[in-house]
Amino acid sequence: MRANAVYSFGATLPVRGMLGRLVARKYRKTEGTGLYGERQNRSTSGIDCGRPSGVAVVEFAVVAPIFFLLILGLIEFGRMVMVQQVITNASREGARRAIIQGVTTAEVISVVQDYLASGGIRSATVTVTPDPIDSAGYGEPVTVTVSVPFRQVSWLPSPMFLGGVELRATTTMRREAVQ
Incomplete structure (x- = not known):
């Protein structure tokens, strides 16, 4: 057929x-x-x-604020994770320098500040304990702490979710001094 x-x-x-x-x-x-x-x-x-019917406009008006809030939240939390990783690595580099024989606290802080500057972070607080480093003997712990308020490193003009959070990273290593 x-x-x-x-x-x-x-x-x-x-x-x-x-x-x-x-x-x-x-x-x-x-x-x-x-x-x-x-x-x-x-x-x-x-x-x-x-x-066009008005349904699309109403749906957009309902969904758009939620969508933009989600996008801004993703940007803010992504930046927080990035900054946390940078300050963790900076504290690790500072601790690696601090355990060497004959290094001063100023040198350790300089190493950490240089690492932070390469990551785009300029307003961090660096603490080294014990101060002076030479007071720690062989095998004793040396701690480097880096902290920064998230408000100072956020890409958003006014952080919505993490505005009052202070990011902190601490690294402790044993000193390699001569006995």
């Missing part, structure tokens, strides 16, 4: 076999419906009116 089917995309193709009849039935063009049989918004002349 040979038949022709007119499809919604304008083609007239011969229908062959059971599969062809199923495809023809699914995509057959009917008056006033779209590709999958949904009703079209048409005027009496058959031209698409194109009048």
Whole structure:
């Protein structure tokens, strides 16, 4: 049996076999419906009116604040994780320098400040204990602590979620002094 089917995309193709009849039935063009049989918004002349309903505007007004709040939260928490990683590495570098024989506290603070500056952090507080470092003997702990208020390193003008948080990293290593 040979038949022709007119499809919604304008083609007239011969229908062959059971599969062809199923495809023809699914995509057959009917008056006033779209590709999958949904009703079209048409005027009496058959031209698409194109009048948008207010539903999209209302949905956007409801969803947009939540969406933007989510995006700003992601930016803020991402920056917090990045700064925490930088200050952790800076305290580790300072502690590695502090355990060496003959190093002063000023040198350790300078190493930490240089590392922080390369990460874009300029307003951190660095503490080295014991001070002076030479007061710690062989195998005794030397601690380097770096802290910075998140408000000073945030990329947002006014941090919403983490404004009052102080980021802190502490590294303790044993001194390698001569006995």
